[in-house]
Amino acid sequence: MKNRPAYLDALLAAWYAGLVVVPINAKLHCREVDFILEDSGSRLLISDSTPEAPLASTARQLMPDSPNFVPDGKPLAAPIDRASTSAAWIFYTSGTTGRPKGATLSHGNLACMSNCYLTNVERVKAHHVLAHFAPLSHGSGIYVIPYLMRGCANLVPASASFDESEFVDLVNRHQGLAMFLAPTMIRRLVDHLDATDTALSLDHLQAIVYGGGPMYERDLRDALATFGSRLVQIYGQGESPMTISVMSREEHASYAEASDTSSDLQSLVPVGRPHPQVEVAILDAEGTLLPDGEEGEICVRGDSVMLGYWNAPEATDEALRDGWLRTGDIGRMEADGTLFLTDRVKDVIISGGTNIYPREVEEVLLQHPAVHEASVVGVHHPVWGEEVVAFVSLHGTVEPEALDQHCLARMARFKRPKRYQILDALPKNAYGKIVKTELRKRLASQQEENPT
CATH class of the missing domain: 3.30.300.30 (ANL, C-terminal domain)
Known part of the structure; x- marks a missing residue:
């Protein structure tokens, strides 16, 4: 389903009914959708468009404008209770290195993520508005939870996608906007504002939380010059959703100050410091803890880490070893706790x-x-x-x-x-x-x- 208010209705209704949600990006090919449906064993597909080709899956299909989707006015049954260890969300990895795997997150994982967000990423207030320019099937959708916990409104752009001109218009018309964006989106915004010399009401912009890919030094410098102290970086992955580390507004300001005093580009942008709710370590291939400043694999453990990969016990055993999630990312941690992400192990x-x-x-x-x-x-x-x-x-x-x-x-x-x-x-x-x-x-x- 594309970004639309009905997506949020479906997401929350599924959890109310005690179901497990499997978000699927609307841009995926029919074969990719079929793989996810079959692998997850999904029995219901809520979609706002007819597939370009017939799906092999036997999942029942439901359209948001169907009479069966709209409440019939009868009193709601009580919500179905689920344990904190019960599956709530199966996020299929983006598959940049092969077949996607279903990272299975529990209700407890989502609660930990929300706690991390509210205490370390953004002090959300009731008057803030979460704008969904990024796919709801990804980080933007999972951040619905902490904003709902604070009673915030959600804003879904009419284009149901990311459009630079629409972004400017919405920021200029609404106050207290916060959003999750990928670094590539921020780059596009900076280029658009530079090319069009468009005025942007920065005082309406509460926060741009970014992650999901590398933020290159050049791009961060340009973003800081454009948006100032409204940037917050989160580092995580589907297996530990955006809950490994955070680079705060204050750390961005310090980074900007250091950049202003030097014309030389720094080698790597840090990804902040670990969330207090999780434990992060740099380990070698044998699982030995490495000294400060030495490169190894970034590993994390805590209540944010997934239950495992759906229907993939071998992949689960490979990723979850000795109590640690092996992220597959190479990095180092300095003595002050600052974490640097160097690259993917496989790359x-x-x-x-x-x-x-x-x-x-x-x-x-x-x-x-x-x-x-x-x-x-x-x-x-x-x-x-x-x-x-x-x-x-x-x-x-x-x-x-x-x-x-x-x-x-x-x-x-x-x-x-x-x-x-x-x-x-x-x-x-x-x-x-x-x-x-x-x-x-x-x-x-x-x-x-x-x-x-």
């Missing part, structure tokens, strides 16, 4: 026995004024194991040789891309994340056509 490129982190190369590429988007992947090399390949989309024009000189001036030679591929746009999934698997497939196809 690290090993060339000549040395680890190369794509995020580091992407940060350098994005410093070039002509580069709009960048994504770096590894491809097989017969001698070195892997070599670095960069995919970029551009604002204007630039030759690969110029990009190479730009990288050589800013990083070790062995880290720089050995190839540059310029695309009109980089492939993204339904949540706006760049899909590296598609880039790897593109390289594999090229190698098949031109074997060396």
Whole structure:
């Protein structure tokens, strides 16, 4: 279902009836929807559109404008009680590295998430309004809970999507707006405001909570210059929903001050400090705690961590080990508790026995004024194991040789891309994340056509 008020009706009605919700992004292909329906065993699909192709699933379909969806005026039955350990929400991961897995969250997990949000992310007041520019099937939908706990209104844009002009109009017309946005959305807003010289009533904007993907240093600098101290970063994943760490308004202000006093771009944007309600540690592959400042896998444990993956015991055992959720993210924690996210474990490129982190190369590429988007992947090399390949989309024009000189001036030679591929746009999934698997497939196809 697209973003619409009926989505919230369906979400809350399902929980009232003691059911488990399985949010599905409206942009997914029919085959992807079918997979989620079949894997989850869903018996009811509430959708506001007819599928483009027949679904194999036997789930009953219900439209929001159906008479069966609207209350019939009869007194409601009492809500069905569920234990805090009972499943409430199955969130299927975005599948940027393969088939999505259903992260199963309990009512207790959602309660912990709400507690983290209200105490560490945003001090929500009753007059605040939660605006849903991001998909309700993702972070924007899960944040309905803490705002309802404070008696806040929800605002669903008429476009049912993210539109920069509509964003400006709604912010200018409504006060106390808060929202969850992906970093790519913030980048689009900054570019739109710069290109159109549009006036924005910043005093109407309560908070922009962002997460769900990397915030590059260049983009954060521009966002801070545009929105000021209204930015809050959350770091988490579907398995521990946005509850690993938070970078507060105050930390953003400190970051902005440090950036203002230095013309050099910092290597990585921190993802804040761990929530007090959870425990975060940097562990090695064997589960040993690493010293401050040393890189390893970010791991978390606490009441926010999922029950497991739906119908996937092996994947669950791999992710939940010795009481810890192994996030699959590489990072480090400084002595003051500041957490840095370096990259995904699966994305690290090993060339000549040395680890190369794509995020580091992407940060350098994005410093070039002509580069709009960048994504770096590894491809097989017969001698070195892997070599670095960069995919970029551009604002204007630039030759690969110029990009190479730009990288050589800013990083070790062995880290720089050995190839540059310029695309009109980089492939993204339904949540706006760049899909590296598609880039790897593109390289594999090229190698098949031109074997060396």
